[in-house]
Amino acid sequence: MTWFNxxxxxxxxxxxxxxxxxxxxxxxxxxxxxxxxxxxxxxxAAYVAVFLAPKWHVxxxxxxxxxxxxxxxxGYVVQRTLLQKSIDRDPFTTLLVTFGLSVVIENxxxxxxxxxxxxxxxxxxxxxxxxxxxxxYVSYVALTVLGAAVLVLGALxxxxxxxxxGRVIRAVSDDREAAQLCGANYKHLFGIxxxxxxATVALAGISYGVMTQFAPSSGGANLLFAFEAVVxxxxxxxxGTLVGGIALGIAQQYGAHVNPAYQILFxxxxxxLVLAVRPQGLFGRKEAMA
Amino acid sequence: MSExxxxxxxxxxxxxxxxxPLFTLGGVIAVAAFFTLAPWILAASWxxxxxxFFILVIMATMWNLLAGYAGMVSIGQQGxxxxxxxxxxxxxxxxMNPFVAIPFAALICGVIAIPxxxxxxxxxxxxxxxxxxxxADSAMLLILSVAYLGGGTGKYMPGxxxxxxxxLNHDVYLATWFGALVVLVGTYLLxxxxxxxxxxxxRDNEIAARSAGAKVTTTRRMIYVVAxxxxxxxxxxxxxxxxxxxxxxxxxxxxxxxMLFTSMIGGLGTIEGPILGSIIFFxxxxxxxxxxxxxxxxxxxxxxxxxxxxxxxxxxxxRDRFHVExxxxxxxxxxxxx
Amino acid sequence: MSxxxxxxxxxxxxxxxxxHGQLLAVNSVSxxxxxxEVLAVIGANGAGKSTLLRTIAGLHHATSxxxxxxxxxxxxxxxxxxxTSGISLVPEGxxxxxxxxxxxxxxxxxxxxxxGSFDVxxxxxxxxxxRDRRKxxxxxxxxxxxxxxxxxxxxVANPKVLMLDEVSLGLAPIVIERIYEIIPQIVSSGIGVxxxxxxxxxxLRVATRALCLLEGRTTLEGTPDQLxxxxxxxxxxxxxxxxDATKEPS
Numbered sequence: 029m030t031w032f033n034x035x036x037x038x039x040x041x042x043x044x045x046x047x048x049x050x051x052x053x054x055x056x057x058x059x060x061x062x063x064x065x066x067x068x069x070x071x072x073a074a075y076v077a078v079f080l081a082p083k084w085h086v087x088x089x090x091x092x093x094x095x096x097x098x099x100x101x102x103g104y105v106v107q108r109t110l111l112q113k114s115i116d117r118d119p120f121t122t123l124l125v126t127f128g129l130s131v132v133i134e135n136x137x138x139x140x141x142x143x144x145x146x147x148x149x150x151x152x153x154x155x156x157x158x159x160x161x162x163x164x165y166v167s168y169v170a171l172t173v174l175g176a177a178v179l180v181l182g183a184l185x186x187x188x189x190x191x192x193x194g195r196v197i198r199a200v201s202d203d204r205e206a207a208q209l210c211g212a213n214y215k216h217l218f219g220i221x222x223x224x225x226x227a228t229v230a231l232a233g234i235s236y237g238v239m240t241q242f243a244p245s246s247g248g249a250n251l252l253f254a255f256e257a258v259v260x261x262x263x264x265x266x267x268g269t270l271v272g273g274i275a276l277g278i279a280q281q282y283g284a285h286v287n288p289a290y291q292i293l294f295x296x297x298x299x300x301l302v303l304a305v306r307p308q309g310l311f312g313r314k315e316a317m318a
Numbered sequence: 319m320s321e322x323x324x325x326x327x328x329x330x331x332x333x334x335x336x337x338x339p340l341f342t343l344g345g346v347i348a349v350a351a352f353f354t355l356a357p358w359i360l361a362a363s364w365x366x367x368x369x370x371f372f373i374l375v376i377m378a379t380m381w382n383l384l385a386g387y388a389g390m391v392s393i394g395q396q397g398x399x400x401x402x403x404x405x406x407x408x409x410x411x412x413x414m415n416p417f418v419a420i421p422f423a424a425l426i427c428g429v430i431a432i433p434x435x436x437x438x439x440x441x442x443x444x445x446x447x448x449x450x451x452x453x454a455d456s457a458m459l460l461i462l463s464v465a466y467l468g469g470g471t472g473k474y475m476p477g478x479x480x481x482x483x484x485x486l487n488h489d490v491y492l493a494t495w496f497g498a499l500v501v502l503v504g505t506y507l508l509x510x511x512x513x514x515x516x517x518x519x520x521r522d523n524e525i526a527a528r529s530a531g532a533k534v535t536t537t538r539r540m541i542y543v544v545a546x547x548x549x550x551x552x553x554x555x556x557x558x559x560x561x562x563x564x565x566x567x568x569x570x571x572x573x574x575x576x577m578l579f580t581s582m583i584g585g586l587g588t589i590e591g592p593i594l595g596s597i598i599f600f601x602x603x604x605x606x607x608x609x610x611x612x613x614x615x616x617x618x619x620x621x622x623x624x625x626x627x628x629x630x631x632x633x634x635x636x637r638d639r640f641h642v643e644x645x646x647x648x649x650x651x652x653x654x655x656x
Numbered sequence: 657m658s659x660x661x662x663x664x665x666x667x668x669x670x671x672x673x674x675x676h677g678q679l680l681a682v683n684s685v686s687x688x689x690x691x692x693e694v695l696a697v698i699g700a701n702g703a704g705k706s707t708l709l710r711t712i713a714g715l716h717h718a719t720s721x722x723x724x725x726x727x728x729x730x731x732x733x734x735x736x737x738x739x740t741s742g743i744s745l746v747p748e749g750x751x752x753x754x755x756x757x758x759x760x761x762x763x764x765x766x767x768x769x770x771x772g773s774f775d776v777x778x779x780x781x782x783x784x785x786x787r788d789r790r791k792x793x794x795x796x797x798x799x800x801x802x803x804x805x806x807x808x809x810x811x812v813a814n815p816k817v818l819m820l821d822e823v824s825l826g827l828a829p830i831v832i833e834r835i836y837e838i839i840p841q842i843v844s845s846g847i848g849v850x851x852x853x854x855x856x857x858x859x860l861r862v863a864t865r866a867l868c869l870l871e872g873r874t875t876l877e878g879t880p881d882q883l884x885x886x887x888x889x890x891x892x893x894x895x896x897x898x899x900d901a902t903k904e905p906s
Contacts, residue, residue, distance in 0.1 A: 062444030064393070113626050119443050121625050123391045124582060127447075128622040131575040135611035135618070192767050199753045199764040206751035209713060211739035211768030211813060248571055252455060255448045264755075293459040296452050303449060304437050 033164050034281040040166065041281070042257075042274030043174030044239070048232040049254035049269050050181055051225030057264050058201045058221040059115060061122050065130040067251030069226055070233030072133060073099055074242050075141060077148050077234045089150045092234045096227045103226025104219040111222065112215055130247065137244035148237035173235045177273075180228055181266050187224075188266075197221055201264075249292075256299040262312025271310060342644065353495050357488040365491045369559055371600050372498035373552050374576060378584070378592035379498075379505055380548035381577035386586035387509065387517045388541040391447045393574045397454025398427045398546045400569035402553025404461050407563045410476050411466070416561075417493055420554040427550025428543050435539045451574075458569035472564030475557055490559040497551045506589055506645055508544065513537060521587075575614070579621035585631025589645040594633050664727035665690050666848045667712070667743075667817050672721030673872075674704070674711050681707040683872035684721065689817065689848045694839060696863035697852045700892060704872040705852040706748055709819045712850070713745040714738045725817070740768045744815035748822045748852075750806040752794045758805055759790040765809035772814025773845055779808040782838060800831035807835070811842070818842065820851040824858055836862050856888060870894050 052066045063069075073095050081091035114125040150169075157167040188194035199207040200214045208214055236242060236250065253276065261272025276295050283294025302309060357365050377399065384390045405423035410416045434453060441449050462470050478486060508514065516537050519527040528534050557563050576599065577592075584595025599617060606613040628635055636642070665688040674682040682704040689695050697705045710716045712723060714735030723730055730738055753761050762776045769775075780787040783804050789797075794805055803823055810818060824832040839862050843849055853859030860866055860880045868876035868891035876883065876891035 056444070062448060064444075064447070110622075110626070117626065117629065120385075120389070120391060121629060123444055123447055124578065124625045125622050127393060127575070127578060128618050128625065131572075131579075132615050132618040132622070135615045138611045139615065192763070195756075195760055196764055196767055198756065198760075202753040202755050203751050205715060206747060206753065207764065208715070208735040209739060209745050209747060209751075210765045210809065211736045212764070213734070213736045252448070252452060256452070259445075287463070289459070289463045293456055293463075296456040296459070299452055300437060300449070300456070303441065303445075307440065307445075 030285060032161060034278060034285055036160065036164055036166065037281045038278030039274050040170040040174055040277070042277030043177040043270070044170075044232070044235060045253050045257040045273030045276055046270040047173065047177035047180060047235065048229065048250060049257040049273060050177075050184060050266060051228040051232075052251075052254045053258045053263065053266070053269050054184070054221055055225045056258070058197055059111075059218050060119065061111065061115060062126070062255070063111075063225070064123065064126040064251065065133060065247075066225070066229055066254060067249070068130045068133040068137075068247035069099070070229045070236060070250055071137065071242055071244065071247040073230035073233035074148060074237035075137060075146070077237060078146050079141070088148050089153075091148070092231055095234060096230050099230035100223040100227035103222040103224070106226070107219045107222030108215065112218065115218075130251075134244050134247055141244065143243055143245070145241035145243050146237070147241050148234055150238055154238060169238055173239065176231065176235065177270065180231070181270055184224070184228075185266050193217070193220065253295065256295060259309055260299060260302050262309025265309070265311040268309060268311030275310070342646075345644070350499065353499075354492075356495070357491050362484070362487060365487060366559075367600065367604070369491045369494040369555075371596055372494040373556055373559070374580060374596045374599060375498045375593055376494075376501045376548055376552040376555075377573060377577040378580040378596055379501055379589075380545040380552070382581040382584075382586060382588075382592045383505055383508075383541060383548070384545045385578075386581060386588070386591070387514075387521070388538055389521060390538065390542065391443075392450040392545070393447050393571075393578070394450030394452070394454035395545065395549045395577060396569050396571060396573040397450070397457045398431065398549035399553035399556065399573050400454070400461065400565065401430060401457055402427050402550030403557035403563055403568040404467055404553075405550065406554040406557045407467060407473060407475055411473075414477075416475050416477050416558045417489060420493060420497065420551065420558070423554040424547045424550035427553070428547040431543045431546030432539075435542050439535055439538055439542070451571075454569065454574075458565050461569075462565050468563065470565060472562055472567075475561035475563055478558065478561050490555070493558060494555045497555045501548045501551060502589070502593075504544075505548075509589065513540070517541070572614070575618065579617050581631075582621045583617070583624050583631055585633030585635075585637075586629070588631070588633045588637065591631050591633040595631070598632070664724070666693075666726065667850070668722075668724045669708075669712070670722045670724075672708070672711065672723060673719045674707050674716055675719045676707070681872055682711065682718075682869075685869070685872070685874050686721075687867055687874070687877065689850055691816075691846045691848055692843050693865060694843055694849045694851065694863045696859035696866045697850065697869060698854070698856050698859045698866060698888075698892065699869035701854065702871075703869040705854075705869055706821055708869070709745055709821050709850065709852055710747075712738075712817075712819065713743060715745075736768070739813055739815075740770065742770055742814070742816040743819070744810040744813050744817070745819040746806050746810045746821060746823060748825065750799075750802045752802055752805055752809070754793075754795045756794065757791050758786060758794055758797075761794055761805055761809050762790075762812055766812040769812055770814040774811045774814050776812060779812055782811075782841070783808060800827050800835065803827060803831075803835055807838070816847055818847050818849050820849065822852055822854060824853065824855055832858065856892065868892060 048070065052063060055061055055063050076095050077088055077091035081088060081095065084094070086094055110125065111122070114122045154169055157165045160166050188198055196207065196212045197217050197220065199210065200212055200217050204214050236246070257273035257276050258269055259272070260275050261268030261270070276298060279298040280291045280295040284291035286294070356368060377395065381392065381395055384392050384395070402423050405426040406416055406419045409419035409422055438446060438449055438453070461467060467473060481489065509517070516527070519530070520534055520537065524534060553568060557568065560567065580595035580599050581592045582595070583598055584593065585591030602617055603613045606616070624631060630638065667689040670686050671684045672682060672686070673680065673684050685708060687695065697708065699705050707716060711718050714733060718731060725741065725743060730741065730743070733741065753764060759776065762779055766776060786808070794802060797805065807820070807823070823835055836858070839849060851859065851863070860883070863880055865879050866877070866883060867874060868888065870891060876887060
């Protein structure tokens, strides 16, 4: 029964990691950029949902309806300005700039909202759950987040494979210059990829705020989990990211079962193991590695 | 190359420095003497500020060695700061004088770094960066679970209670100052050695350097281990200066941010840059000390601006404009005036 | 060809110079390309041929000079806008989207296409073997097949200027022949073709006019029957390597 527990918990939290990670994976696949501020954007979204959305007369439950598109827009703008500027220089600069942004954002949140924990309030819904077996309960919120993750990944997959824009984004990711020779404005497409990335991470951030408390410093840990999910699953594979997230979730739940202090450590160890043994990840292509 | 030189053998001279070596050496000795005597010259509050300043100089110099010279953007050096602190605590708990333990703690960090390089150096760019972060995070989580070292709550550094506060303050200061001196002189000598040449050839063109026989991975490994030792020194002196040792304090991600911003603003790939950056950092921190996290927000924003618009940093800009080098590690070809 | 646009050549390159860092890769090159013409740019490795084509496509900046297309300057247009206005380059090394199928490659090529006679179906008519394999990933294709896809991907954008960079590189002679067979068909629709070849005989066989580059400069220009093997040799290798050519001013 414990194994069953670990599995169910791992899958539920893994879905959340995948939701968190798909935008990171998309940006890395298309722009070859690891956005080190990715986790902090999620936290910002959660703060907007808690502090700003009520001011605009949007209840916190429905805040994602405006926060997600807002972050899409923000992603496009940030990409076309700051990130494009740093990409124009070199990958080294992009790492420095996104890390700098991450620290600045975290400390801005700290200065404005203090280090107190916050959460997105959705009423009594948050504690509702159903019983799966004698010792396993599944919360509706966690299940909804898993469902949202599968939905987002599926929609993203469809977008990339079936639509013209999606196809051209993949072309830019394969060979930027050749895509330009087919008429692709890669900077605009980078902007669209960033918009999707920011929108999905905003949804992930609000979900996170519903499920647990968050603080300005939550971004860093979440970036690590997202990155670990992407690498375990394999860069360039969306469903791989879901499997990677679930694998990470199971490793963490198993660690917590061994010793509550080992939860995150076991996830890290799985990640390092994958890097050592199969650096392209479970579903990744070797050539996709930077 | 030899053809060009043989045409006018006296036309060009290859030099290291814009100033004469004696001038540089004299300057360094004067500065060293001042800082060694500082506890007897300056007020106590200044002395403890200087202690923290030197800890940052050590960390920034090490980060600059990694990223500015060897192209490895680590965001996990706080892991070695923490390990250095905890190695010192461990040795002190075993009965060693904490000040004596500092070099041993640093060496322990170097030894720990060796196996880690075999995992990390296979990775490039952002992969490397995030992996260093995961390693640092894992090191902290491991230390957290060791009850002997105080677990999550931390432990006092033993062996310091017999010292009076003034003596402790002086000793801590001297430890940080000598630590910084050793790290700076060591880095300087390392960069002037063959390794420095190897690094600049790798920076210009890694593939060419590799095919010309440069041992790129070995050089990177060595730099990574040296940076681990240096950050271990910073952690060790940090631990004796606090002297309450706690995982949350020693493994702070903020260290990574500080060393990165400091090197970038000061000037990546120069010896002087991290020192200049540290001065700016402390000026900002001291003048905004009643404003909470704002000094870091301003400093971080400044670093982002510098990275995009002035990637050679402040010292790089000064050097380009005025052609000065205080601590030269490269060579320059000089044409005599006609 | 009686419309007003014919007063301008399709593509006019005037005194174009391009630098790679300090190196002068293209040195003050000028030529015109007209509708229905095949201009072959020949020259040794490193003569600046590819750089010239990439500059016209917008992938390099010209240091000086002027490039006009149907009478208007295109120098300020980014690469992707030049494609939509009618200039397509088949880059050296084919550069297909390796993770995609044949059809997806063509669809990307067509996504900003100008109106014209080519669409994906027309490409399948031009290369009938493609229809059966349109769902296959291009990375499984042979070099010749990949080259055909690369040409198809450029054609579906309905260019008026088609530039081909070293299409024969690494291909068997029989395969090269089959690829060059389609050029007359392409040209007959009024397209101007600018092709770069290291293999001189190959380039001259399909060309209506040829231009020889040496160290970034034009050393020879003419129709294939005007060019003697000796003059090509001098233009290709430089006068200092050819004993009887001493009159070349420098």
